[in-house]
Amino acid sequence: MTALDARDIHRYRKQRGVNLGSWFVLEKWITPKPFVNTQGSSDLDVAKSANAKQILEAHWDNWITPDDWVWLRDRGINAVRVPIGYYHLAGPYPEILKGTDFNGLGPVFEGAWTRITRAIATAGGYGMGVLIDLHSAVGKQNGDAHSGAPGPIRFYEKRNMDQTLNALKFLAQALDIIPNVIGLQLINEPQNNPALPSFYSHALDTLRKLAPDLPLYIHDAWNTDQYAELVSRRKDFVVLDHHLYRCFTSEDQNQSGDDHARNLRGGTLGHFKGISNKIAGNLVVAEYSAALNQRSLRSGDAGEQDRQRRVFTAAQLDLYNETCGGSFFWCYKKQEGWDAGWDLRNASLAEIMPSFYGIRKTSQGIHNDAGRREDEKRRATNDHVNWWNKYPGHYEHWRFELGFQQGWDDAFVFFNFRDSSASVSEIGFRGQLARRRSSEHIREKGESNVWEYGESI
Incomplete structure (x- = not known):
């Protein structure tokens, strides 16, 4: 079995994250x-305005500061999602702008990629993984301004999909070797379109050849069941991303925070469990918030409004912890004003969001008690053997024992991973790690009755 290294820990662990939005x-x-x-x-409007290069570079250099990284680390956050556009690659890859809305604007963005790679390295120094999200694709993949430009959606023109894939190929090759890069998200919140499944499949196949081990994230285009089916047909490390907000539709606004919390713990939990089981647990919510519409808050009293947000977010966090490999609050902070719905720092001050995420590290670490491991393995194996003795057949129960021991030992490697983060690393993408270990087991021991190994790991 291959030993787990720092890159594995970052990529397979439970991601307790936040979006560094508008950086x-x-x-x-x-x-x-x-x-x-x-x-x-x-971004296109800013890039075409006066003094754009100076304005953007000053913003990139000052929006996230050392104090911000310390704040995040001290609260147990172990991952950040960084939205970027294809035009931010203009420095090392000037051809990416040819024929696009940003053609001729290379000098404005030539310094962006250096700052993005510096941000990744800085995050690593604070024990955080980084999910790079191609938020703005060539031609706009949705109708919002955060897709990079004004105007209609033209992403589904072949030349724009091809150029977006070129940007993704550059990113996959550049990011795969960086230990604290936890994944690459292909595109953000695309408008669903008959061409999207084939784009995803082709892009995933292409990128997998360039970056065999890099987790690749796809957004569900607001149709979780459809894209869960796509992910379920793959065995490589592909993660389905769903964004959960409950403040935009009239249906959302007609429900209180308490109502939303009950629904999250009921029907939504059941749906998430079904999706997660279908795709081996490779599910994340890469955007969520504490935001509720004023109608949902049902009161003008600030204390009652915060209580509504508090029960709503508590239900969300329980949902994500039970069914997802990770979750990322949108967003870390805003430039002006108080907003406890969308600004994590404000939500934390209002005690809407937790003061710490996950399990706090101790200086001693967690001791792997070999005696206890053997006792637990013996008990689990006896239960397994006794059950299958009811159904005569050919079994290889020693595989179950090996799987149990490997799973136990892997968990302790995660628990005792020593980096600069304040929280303990926990296995998040258990199904994907089990797939990897099962493949290694087959190579070493053959595939007969491999299900017994997989059942225990």
Whole structure:
């Protein structure tokens, strides 16, 4: 069996994360200051405005500070999602802008990639993994300004899909070797389209050849069942991303925070369990928030409003902890004003979000008690053998023992992983790690009755 290294720990562990929103892909409602010279709302509008290069570089250099990294680390957050656009690759890959909305704007963005790679390294120094999210694809994959440009959706034109794939190929090759990169998200919140499944499948196959071990994340285009089916047909490390918000539709607004919490613990939990089981646990919620519409808050009292948000977010966190490999709050902070729904720092001050995520590390670590492991293995194996003795057949129960021991030992490797994070690393993508271990077991021991190994690991 191959030993787990730092890259494995980062990629397979439970991701307790936050989005560093509006750092590279700007959103005016989060950071209005870079839009000082334009009435527009997209990166393209800023890039075409006066002094764009200076404005953007100053923002990139100052939006996330050392104090921010310390704040995140001290609360047990072990992952950040960083939204970027294809145009942020213009420095090392100037051809990526040819024929796109950003053609000719290379000088404005030539310094972005260096800062993105620096951000990844800085996050690693604080014990955090980084999910790089191609938030803005060539031609716009959705109708929102955060897809990079104003205007209609043109992503599904073949040349734009091809150019987006070129950007993803660059990213996959650049990121695969970086130990604390936990994955690459192909595109963010695409409009569902008959061409999307084939784009996803082709892109996944292409990128997998370039980066055999890099987790690849796809958004469900607001149709979780459809894209869970796509992910379920793959055995490589592909993760399905769903974004959960409960503040935009009239149906959402007609329910209180208490109502939403009950639904999350009921029907939504059942649906998530079904999806997670279908795709071996490779499910994340890469965007969620504490935001509720004013109608849902049902009160003008600030204390009652915070209580509604508190029960709503508690139900979310329980849901994600039980069914997902990770979750990422949207977003870390806003530039102006108080917003306990969307600003994690504000939500934390209001005690809507937890003061710490996961299990706090201790200086001693966690001792792997070999005697206890053997006792637990013996008990589990006896239960396994006694059950299958009811059904005569050819079994190899020694495989069950090997799987149990491997799973136990892997868990302790995660628990005792020593990096700069404040929280204990826990296995998050258990099904995917079990697939990897089962494949290794087959190579070493053959595939007869391998199900017994898989049942215990």
